[in-house]
Amino acid sequence: MRSSYHKWTPTELQYIKDNHSLLSDDELAVDLSRISGSTGITAPMIRRQRRKLDLKKNRGRKPKNRNISEENRINFDLRTQVSN
Numbered sequence: 796m797r798s799s800y801h802k803w804t805p806t807e808l809q810y811i812k813d814n815h816s817l818l819s820d821d822e823l824a825v826d827l828s829r830i831s832g833s834t835g836i837t838a839p840m841i842r843r844q845r846r847k848l849d850l851k852k853n854r855g856r857k858p859k860n861r862n863i864s865e866e867n868r869i870n871f872d873l874r875t876q877v878s879n
Contacts, residue, residue, distance in 0.1 A: 801835060803844060811841060815850045 807827055814823060820838040828836045845852075 801833065801840060804831075807831060808844065808848065811844055812848060812850060815845055816853060820845070 810827060810830075811823060814826075818826065820841040823841045824836050824838045827841070828834055
């Protein structure tokens with residue numbers, strides 16, 4: 796089953812660019828769904844956009860106990876509120 800069309804905003808694409816090496820596609824999908832209020836963002840949609848943007852994931856296992864910058868998520872929240 797194919798999901799509905801999602802028009803990507805420049806801030807969403809920038810969030811993917813900024814965090815593709817820190818977060819998995821699943822985590823990016825959950826974050827963008829929460830931040831933007833869109834419930835239909837899925838990991839395959841993130842993967843497709845990441846490939847369109849020619850962003851490659853690092854190979855191998857992710858390092859344990861990685862510290863993700865909460866500041867980056869807050870900045871995205873502020874940019875989203877300004878653009879709406």
